[in-house]
Amino acid sequence: MSTSTTDPVTMSPQAAPSEDPALRAARSERRMRILMPCAALLCALGLWEFLVRYNEIPHYLIPAPSLILETLWKDGPSLLSSAWFTVKLTLLSLGLAIIGGVALGMVFALSRTIEMSLFPFAVILQVTPVVAIAPLILIYVDSTFAALLICAWIVAFFPILSNTAIGMRSADHNLRDLFTLYGATKWQRLRYLLIPSALPYFMAALKIAGGLALIGAVVAEFVAGTAGQNTGLASRILESSFRNEIPRMFAALLLVSMLGILIFLATSWLSRAVLGHWHESEIKRQG
Amino acid sequence: MPLDTTAQGAAQIEMSHVFKRFDNGTLALQDMDLTIRQGEFVSLLGPSGCGKSTALRMISGLLSPSSGQITVNGHAPGSAGKSAGVQGGDVSFVFQEPTLMPWATVFDNVYLPLKLRGLSRREAEAQVTEALEMVGLAKFGGSYPRELSGGMKMRVSIARAMVTKPKLLLMDEPFAALDEMTRFKLNNDVLNLWRRNGLTVIFVTHSVFESVYLSSRVVVMAPRPGRVVHDLALPDATTRDAHYRTTPEYAETCRLVSDALEGTMDDVDLNH
Numbered sequence: 001m002s003t004s005t006t007d008p009v010t011m012s013p014q015a016a017p018s019e020d021p022a023l024r025a026a027r028s029e030r031r032m033r034i035l036m037p038c039a040a041l042l043c044a045l046g047l048w049e050f051l052v053r054y055n056e057i058p059h060y061l062i063p064a065p066s067l068i069l070e071t072l073w074k075d076g077p078s079l080l081s082s083a084w085f086t087v088k089l090t091l092l093s094l095g096l097a098i099i100g101g102v103a104l105g106m107v108f109a110l111s112r113t114i115e116m117s118l119f120p121f122a123v124i125l126q127v128t129p130v131v132a133i134a135p136l137i138l139i140y141v142d143s144t145f146a147a148l149l150i151c152a153w154i155v156a157f158f159p160i161l162s163n164t165a166i167g168m169r170s171a172d173h174n175l176r177d178l179f180t181l182y183g184a185t186k187w188q189r190l191r192y193l194l195i196p197s198a199l200p201y202f203m204a205a206l207k208i209a210g211g212l213a214l215i216g217a218v219v220a221e222f223v224a225g226t227a228g229q230n231t232g233l234a235s236r237i238l239e240s241s242f243r244n245e246i247p248r249m250f251a252a253l254l255l256v257s258m259l260g261i262l263i264f265l266a267t268s269w270l271s272r273a274v275l276g277h278w279h280e281s282e283i284k285r286q287g
Numbered sequence: 288m289p290l291d292t293t294a295q296g297a298a299q300i301e302m303s304h305v306f307k308r309f310d311n312g313t314l315a316l317q318d319m320d321l322t323i324r325q326g327e328f329v330s331l332l333g334p335s336g337c338g339k340s341t342a343l344r345m346i347s348g349l350l351s352p353s354s355g356q357i358t359v360n361g362h363a364p365g366s367a368g369k370s371a372g373v374q375g376g377d378v379s380f381v382f383q384e385p386t387l388m389p390w391a392t393v394f395d396n397v398y399l400p401l402k403l404r405g406l407s408r409r410e411a412e413a414q415v416t417e418a419l420e421m422v423g424l425a426k427f428g429g430s431y432p433r434e435l436s437g438g439m440k441m442r443v444s445i446a447r448a449m450v451t452k453p454k455l456l457l458m459d460e461p462f463a464a465l466d467e468m469t470r471f472k473l474n475n476d477v478l479n480l481w482r483r484n485g486l487t488v489i490f491v492t493h494s495v496f497e498s499v500y501l502s503s504r505v506v507v508m509a510p511r512p513g514r515v516v517h518d519l520a521l522p523d524a525t526t527r528d529a530h531y532r533t534t535p536e537y538a539e540t541c542r543l544v545s546d547a548l549e550g551t552m553d554d555v556d557l558n559h
Contacts, residue, residue, distance in 0.1 A: 174382045174386040175388065177349050177382075178380065178382075178399075180349065181347060182403045182404070183403070184403045192388075192399070192403075196388065196390045199390070278431055278433065279389070283433070
C-alpha cells in the first residue's frame with residue numbers, strides 16, 4: 001500500500017462510512033507486515049553504524065554499514081560480474097537437480113526394485129559432506145565450472161528426488177482405484193493423478209533445494225579457491241580476506257545473502273502461484 | 288400390479304461359490320451366491336467385517352475372488368472396460384469418501400471419466416452440465432472441492448459416477464460420514480436417479496433404516512467368515528417418498544430386517 005498517506009480512512013474515519021472495517025484491518029495489517037521488518041532492520045543498521053563510529057572500531061575489523069555500501073558502489077561492476085557467475089552456477093545446478101531429481105523420483109515411485117537398488121547411492125551422496133568430496137571432484141574434472149556445478153548439484157538433488165518419490169506415492173488410494181475402474185492408461189494416471197498429487201511435495205522440496213543450491217555453489221567455490229579465471233562471490237570473499245579488505249568481504253557477503261533471499265522469494269511465489277487455489281499449505285484462511 | 292417388477296429383468300450380475308481369502312489368512316467371504324437383475328436396487332447390509340465391501344469391490348473388478356465365478360453383463364468384472372475403451376464406465380463406483388481431486392474444479396472432477404475416455408472438454412460439456420444439474424450443483428462447476436460442504440462433495444461424487452450414464456452403480460457406504468438431514472436428502476436423490484435412469488444399484492450400508500428406505504431387495508450378511516444369511520425382497524420400491532419413513536409398513540419392514548440382522552450377531556464375540 002504505497003498510497004497509505006493519502007488514504008482518507010486514516011485522516012477521518014467518518015469520511016468513508018461504507019468502508020468495511022474488516023477490509024481496513026486487513027489493509028493495515030498488510031502495511032504493518034512490510035513496515036515493521038523494514039523499521040527493525042533500519043534500527044539494527046543504525047545501531048551498528050553508531051557503535052562502530054562511537055567506539056572508533058577500525059574498518060579492517062568491523063566496517064560500518066555506510067562503508068560497506070560505499071564499497072559495494074565502488075566495486076559494483078566487478079562484484080556484479082562475480083555475482084552473475086554465482087547466479088549462473090546456482091540456477092544451472094538447481095535446474096539439473098530438478099531434472100535429475102524429478103526423473104529419478106518418478107522412476108522410484110513406479111518401480112520398487114529400482115528404488116531399492118539405487119536409493120543407497122542417493123543416500124551416500126546426501127550424507128557425505130560436499131566439502132569433503134569437492135577436492136576429489138576438482139581433481140577429476142578438468143573444467144572448474146563443471147566441477148563446481150557437480151558439487152552444487154549433489155547438494156540440491158536429494159530433497160527433490162526424495163520428495164518427488166514420496167509425493168507420487170501419496171496419491172489418494174480411492175482415486176487410484178477410480179482411475180483403474182475407468183481404465184486409465186499409465187500416461188493418463190501419471191498426468192492427471194500422480195503429478196498433481198506430487199506437486200505440493202515437489203514445491204516444498206524446491207524451496208529447500210533453491211537455498212541448498214546456493215550453499216552448494218558457495219561451498220564449492222570456497223574449496224576451489226581462486227583457481228578459475230571466472231570467479232564467483234565466494235572466491236571474492238576468500239580473496240578479500242587474504243588481502244585484508246574486510247569491507248569488500250562484507251559487500252560480497254551482502255550480495256550472497258540477497259541472492260539467497262531472491263531465490264527464497266521466487267520459490268515461495270511459485271509455490272503460491274501453483275498451489276494457491278487448492279492446497280492447504282498455501283490457502284489464505286479468513287477469520 | 289406385481290410387487291416386484293424389477294425382478295423380471297435379465298440377470299446382470301452373477302456370483303457363484305465366490306470365496307475371498309486375504310493374504311493375512313482372513314476369510315473375508317465364504318461361498319457367496321448372488322444373482323442381481325437389471326434394474327434392481329440391492330442393499331448389502333451387515334455389521335463391519337461381513338465382507339459386504341469386499342463383495343462390492345469384486346463386482347467392480349478392483350478385487351478378484353480367490354475362487355468362484357463372477358460375471359457382470361456376461362463378462363468378468365472390469366474386463367469390459369479394458370477390452371473396449373468405450374464401455375469403461377458402464378460400471379460406476381461411489382466411495383465412502385467423496386474422493387474428489389482437490390486441485391480440480393467441480394466441473395473438471397465430473398469431467399474426469401469422460402476425459403479418461405478421450406473426450407475433449409467441448410464434447411463433454413453438455414454431459415457434465417447435465418450430470419451437475421441432476422444433483423443440483425449446476426452453479427458450482429467453477430468451485431473447488433474445499434469450498435463445498437460434505438453433502439455437496441458427495442453430490443459431486445455422485446454426478447461423476449452418473450456422467451458416463453452407467454448401467455450399474457456401486458455405492459460403498461456413501462453417506463455414512465454425513466449428518467442425518469443430508470443423508471435423507473441424498474437418499475432421495477439416489478432414489479430419483481435410480482427411478483429415472485433405470486440403472487441397477489448395489490448399495491453397501493450398515494444402516495437398517497437406510498437399506499429399507501432405498502432398496503427393492505436387502506441382502507443381509509454376517510461376519511467371521513463373511514457370508515450371505517438372508518435375501519429379502521421389499522415391496523413398492525419405485526413409489527416411495529419421504530412419507531414412507533412414517534408409515535407402519537416402513538416400521539414393520541425395518542423390524543423384519545433388524546430381526547434378520549440380529550440373528551447374524553449371535554455368534555459375534557463382543558469381547559473380541
